[in-house]
Amino acid sequence: xxxVLAILGLAAVSxxxxxxxxxxxxxxxxxxxxxxxxxxxxxxxxxNSAVQVKGMSLFWSSAADSATAFYTEKAVNLMxxxxxxxxxxxxxxxxxxxxxxxxxxxxxxxDLQKAYLKNVVNAAIENDIYVIIDWHIESGxxxxxxxxxxxxxxxxxxxxxxxVIFEVWNEPKxxxxxxxxxxxANSVINAIRKYSDNLVLIGSPEWSSHxxxxxxxxxxxxxxxxxxxxHFYADSHSANGDYANRANQALGKNVPVFASEWGTVNANGNxxxxxxxxxxxxxWMNDNKVSWANWSASGVNEGSAAFNKINxxxxxxxxxxxxxxxxxxxxxxxxxxxxxxxxxxxxxSGFSTGIANGTKTDMIDDMEDNDRYAYTGGFWSAWxxxxxxxxxxxxxxxxxxxxxxxDFGKTVYDVLLPKEGSKNTSNYMxxxxxxxxxxxxxxxxxxxxxGLNLTKDTAExxxxxxxxISYKFKGASHNFRLETSLVTNWNFHHVNKDAxxxxxxxELTWDQFNQEDWGDNDKHFxxxxxxxxxxxxxxxxxxxxxxxxxNQNQPSLDYLFVDDVRCDGLxxxxxxxxxxxxxxxxSAPKSSSSVTPPxxxxxxxxxxxxxxxxxxTDLLVIDDVEDGNEVxxxxxxxxxxxxxxxxxKSSITNVYDPNLPGYVVVFPGSADPTNGTQGFVGLxxxxxxxxxxAYDPFVALGLNTNADTSIGIDLSNCPVLSYRxxxxxxxxxLQDGQVTDFAFHNRMLLDAGDWTLVSFKQEEFKQPGWTQTxxxxxxxxxxxxxxxxxxxxxxxDTFQPEFDYLYIDDLKCVDQAIGIKSxxxxxxxxxxAAKGHDLNIMTSKSGLVKVQVFDMTGHTVKxxxxxxxxxxxxxxxxxxxxxxxIVRVQAxxxxxxxxxxxx
Numbered sequence: 001x002x003x004v005l006a007i008l009g010l011a012a013v014s015x016x017x018x019x020x021x022x023x024x025x026x027x028x029x030x031x032x033x034x035x036x037x038x039x040x041x042x043x044x045x046x047x048n049s050a051v052q053v054k055g056m057s058l059f060w061s062s063a064a065d066s067a068t069a070f071y072t073e074k075a076v077n078l079m080x081x082x083x084x085x086x087x088x089x090x091x092x093x094x095x096x097x098x099x100x101x102x103x104x105x106x107x108x109x110x111d112l113q114k115a116y117l118k119n120v121v122n123a124a125i126e127n128d129i130y131v132i133i134d135w136h137i138e139s140g141x142x143x144x145x146x147x148x149x150x151x152x153x154x155x156x157x158x159x160x161x162x163x164v165i166f167e168v169w170n171e172p173k174x175x176x177x178x179x180x181x182x183x184x185a186n187s188v189i190n191a192i193r194k195y196s197d198n199l200v201l202i203g204s205p206e207w208s209s210h211x212x213x214x215x216x217x218x219x220x221x222x223x224x225x226x227x228x229x230x231h232f233y234a235d236s237h238s239a240n241g242d243y244a245n246r247a248n249q250a251l252g253k254n255v256p257v258f259a260s261e262w263g264t265v266n267a268n269g270n271x272x273x274x275x276x277x278x279x280x281x282x283x284w285m286n287d288n289k290v291s292w293a294n295w296s297a298s299g300v301n302e303g304s305a306a307f308n309k310i311n312x313x314x315x316x317x318x319x320x321x322x323x324x325x326x327x328x329x330x331x332x333x334x335x336x337x338x339x340x341x342x343x344x345x346x347x348x349s350g351f352s353t354g355i356a357n358g359t360k361t362d363m364i365d366d367m368e369d370n371d372r373y374a375y376t377g378g379f380w381s382a383w384x385x386x387x388x389x390x391x392x393x394x395x396x397x398x399x400x401x402x403x404x405x406x407d408f409g410k411t412v413y414d415v416l417l418p419k420e421g422s423k424n425t426s427n428y429m430x431x432x433x434x435x436x437x438x439x440x441x442x443x444x445x446x447x448x449x450x451g452l453n454l455t456k457d458t459a460e461x462x463x464x465x466x467x468x469i470s471y472k473f474k475g476a477s478h479n480f481r482l483e484t485s486l487v488t489n490w491n492f493h494h495v496n497k498d499a500x501x502x503x504x505x506x507e508l509t510w511d512q513f514n515q516e517d518w519g520d521n522d523k524h525f526x527x528x529x530x531x532x533x534x535x536x537x538x539x540x541x542x543x544x545x546x547x548x549x550x551n552q553n554q555p556s557l558d559y560l561f562v563d564d565v566r567c568d569g570l571x572x573x574x575x576x577x578x579x580x581x582x583x584x585x586x587s588a589p590k591s592s593s594s595v596t597p598p599x600x601x602x603x604x605x606x607x608x609x610x611x612x613x614x615x616x617t618d619l620l621v622i623d624d625v626e627d628g629n630e631v632x633x634x635x636x637x638x639x640x641x642x643x644x645x646x647x648x649k650s651s652i653t654n655v656y657d658p659n660l661p662g663y664v665v666v667f668p669g670s671a672d673p674t675n676g677t678q679g680f681v682g683l684x685x686x687x688x689x690x691x692x693x694a695y696d697p698f699v700a701l702g703l704n705t706n707a708d709t710s711i712g713i714d715l716s717n718c719p720v721l722s723y724r725x726x727x728x729x730x731x732x733x734l735q736d737g738q739v740t741d742f743a744f745h746n747r748m749l750l751d752a753g754d755w756t757l758v759s760f761k762q763e764e765f766k767q768p769g770w771t772q773t774x775x776x777x778x779x780x781x782x783x784x785x786x787x788x789x790x791x792x793x794x795x796x797d798t799f800q801p802e803f804d805y806l807y808i809d810d811l812k813c814v815d816q817a818i819g820i821k822s823x824x825x826x827x828x829x830x831x832x833a834a835k836g837h838d839l840n841i842m843t844s845k846s847g848l849v850k851v852q853v854f855d856m857t858g859h860t861v862k863x864x865x866x867x868x869x870x871x872x873x874x875x876x877x878x879x880x881x882x883x884x885x886i887v888r889v890q891a892x893x894x895x896x897x898x899x900x901x902x903x
Contacts, residue, residue, distance in 0.1 A: 024128030043338035055087030062093025140174030159196025648693030653685025688791030743771030
């Protein structure tokens with residue numbers, strides 16, 4: 001299916017070849033052509049017949065994650081598979097004060113927008129659907145010279161593909177006349193026609209609401225292949241009113257009309273979806289064979305958005321508008337290939353069978369030498385969010401790979417695997433097995449990573465000669481990252497690839513890689529301009545979505561296999577470090593277990609204080625609630641609140657006392673005898689319901705530290721803040737009055753079914769990464785502390801807290817951080833002792849034994865889960881440095897904890 005095109009003596013050239021992996025509308029209709037007042041195809045059956053295609057328009061590509069999450073291969077694949085779209089509109093944000101986070105094409109985001117362009121257009125071609133490349137701007141100025149430059153680039157890249165349609169000015173406004181629009185269009189069309197004869201869409205004044213003016217304008221197109229756009233919103237613009245009359249006039253002038261943007265709601269994008277008004281427009285478009293793209297394929301917080309969730313591994317989640325639009329697609333259409341050529345054909349190469357030592361090659365690694373090292377001399381590895389250092393919390397994501405001891409004496413995951421799948425004709429591959437994402441207390445999205453350090457000493461590696469990079473994979477959706485030494489905040493250049501249950505070859509050019517919007521756009525750079533000479537690692541990251549329930553955040557495939565990593569243009573002298581067959585984890589010399597992170601649902605387990613072997617000195621008791629009232633020892637007060645004031649509907653069952661006024665949050669000790677004190681504070685009957693709240697639903701327990709809420713208390717001499725809790729996972733937040741964007745300094749805690757002690761040093765309280773206003777917490781003026789139990793927007797129908805209560809007690813300043821205290825009761829049938837760097841365990845029953853080792857700040861440093869027979873066993877602690885640790889062992893119902901010292 002190859003469309004060969006030469007115009008003005010210049011052949012259309014794409015940076016890489018793309019081909020369809022299915023038969024869809026493009027194979028059926030061919031290139032769309034203006035044919036009187038209709039669009040026709042170039043396939044013989046449709047050469048003189050009216051063709052109508054239906055699909056979705058993406059939201060501004062310069063907007064937030066709720067929009068750009070859909071500028072991915074994964075999102076396009078899902079919309080084709082589930083919605084049956086036939087066209088996708090790439091709404092490239094050019095310049096807009098409301099939807100431009102410094103990422104617009106003309107506001108510093110040119111490289112990013114070109115990356116989005118390739119990701120969306122390539123996905124459309126692979127799915128055999130049409131794609132509109134839209135200069136998305138609402139303005140009285142079309143920025144013509146910039147548009148000419150962009151469309152010449154886009155046409156050169158993609159003008160040879162029948163899939164592509166060009167929209168030269170989204171919505172002219174602010175007095176822009178049709179003459180101005182036509183002049184702009186003529187300049188852009190002239191640039192496009194150097195490389196492509198494809199359909200061009202032209203806007204009109206007043207937000208593209210005058211197609212009749214467009215149809216009468218002096219449009220100069222050597223190919224006479226253009227149509228006029230109509231933009232409307234059904235709740236504001238009637239199908240029996242001016243908008244439809246103007247479109248009918250354009251059609252009467254034998255110029256096609258394309259509704260490249262229309263909504264089911266009112267013209268500001270909000271309000272409820274109007275079923276009857278939208279149906280009237282659908283009837284009009286069907287009667288007149290007007291093709292359309294609905295606004296918008298996004299999860300933004302407005303009524304026009306088709307989706308209400310942005311994590312896509314579990315499929316699309318539709319809004320009311322999205323469900324309506326899905327029903328109007330050509331869902332029963334049968335496609336057939338008419339045999340037209342399209343774009344530049346390519347064929348997938350076979351799997352590599354090995355590179356001889358010393359050979360010049362562009363293969364970084366094909367794993368065929370059966371070792372854990374690349375031909376560049378570097379090494380393969382894997383890690384998860386459970387390996388975080390704790391500054392931003394620690395995750396609990398896991399993989400089931402075995403372990404081995406590397407050249408640095410560390411026990412690490414073994415990612416070298418025998419090949420999988422009949423289509424893989426090689427012998428070996430690398431990969432991750434049984435991926436499970438679990439956020440734990442990690443502040444950001446959970447992840448697991450497969451990585452390749454390009455040199456053994458982790459030094460920089462020069463990839464400047466590399467024109468494109470390719471690899472084969474099977475498994476989970478992932479971000480493929482190129483990590484350079486120029487990026488110091490982990491915001492590495494990456495491309496997202498959708499999951500595949502069959503082996504798939506990926507070829508990527510450097511302009512497809514982009515960086516996330518972390519508020520650091522001034523530090524972003526194009527890999528082609530710099531960075532390729534300073535590459536340190538390649539990584540394949542399987543990543544969830546932040547603030548989404550773990551059970552809704554799992555990859556659709558729980559594995560990721562990679563083979564044949566290659567760089568076109570690179571010349572490597574192959575280093576083959578082949579050794580003996582890799583040692584399995586069960587016989588690794590220094591480890592008797594996997595390195596699986598902890599599976600416990602609570603962060604620490606705390607017994608009565610009297611059992612502790614560590615003496616903690618109380619510097620200030622903010623409140624121990626022993627007096628049974630809501631007043632703190634500092635004269636401040638306890639209280640509770642919910643998201644209700646922000647239009648949410650979350651609730652608690654605490655009694656509301658109008659005399660306070662407020663919720664009663666103080667409980668007598670008898671309300672939970674396991675606490676063993678006279679009183680505590682808490683929330684009961686927690687239920688999340690976001691209502692119309694724009695963010696994650698929540699309920700919270702809070703305190704004002706001082707009766708005069710305009711001032712705080714001085715905790716500058718409080719090295720460690722400590723409290724005990726039982727119940728729901730929560731986030732503790734500290735406020736000193738400086739933060740204005742809700743990015744308060746915080747720490748996250750997990751569910752705890754037992755009373756649990758936590759303690760944090762001052763420096764452990766961090767602001768979330770999304771804040772634009774980083775400030776140092778003023779410990780001399782702490783005004784408020786809150787414990788928020790936070791849900792996930794869009795999931796309250798299926799996700800509620802595991803514990804519907806949260807109890808807090810003994811809020812103190814203490815002199816040292818202690819994460820764990822030993823359990824008071826003696827565990828029956830279980831004994832443990834440390835000798836040298838070995839932990840000796842004696843269990844009286846066979847079964848699963850869980851071992852967790854914590855440092856003295858409460859952070860997990862080792863976790864083991866093994867099936868053990870009754871008797872003596874040894875777990876190696878060889879990889880731990882000298883010092884004191886707390887060990888917790890659980891075998892069935894038997895539990896035992898102890899403090900050990902390694903010398």
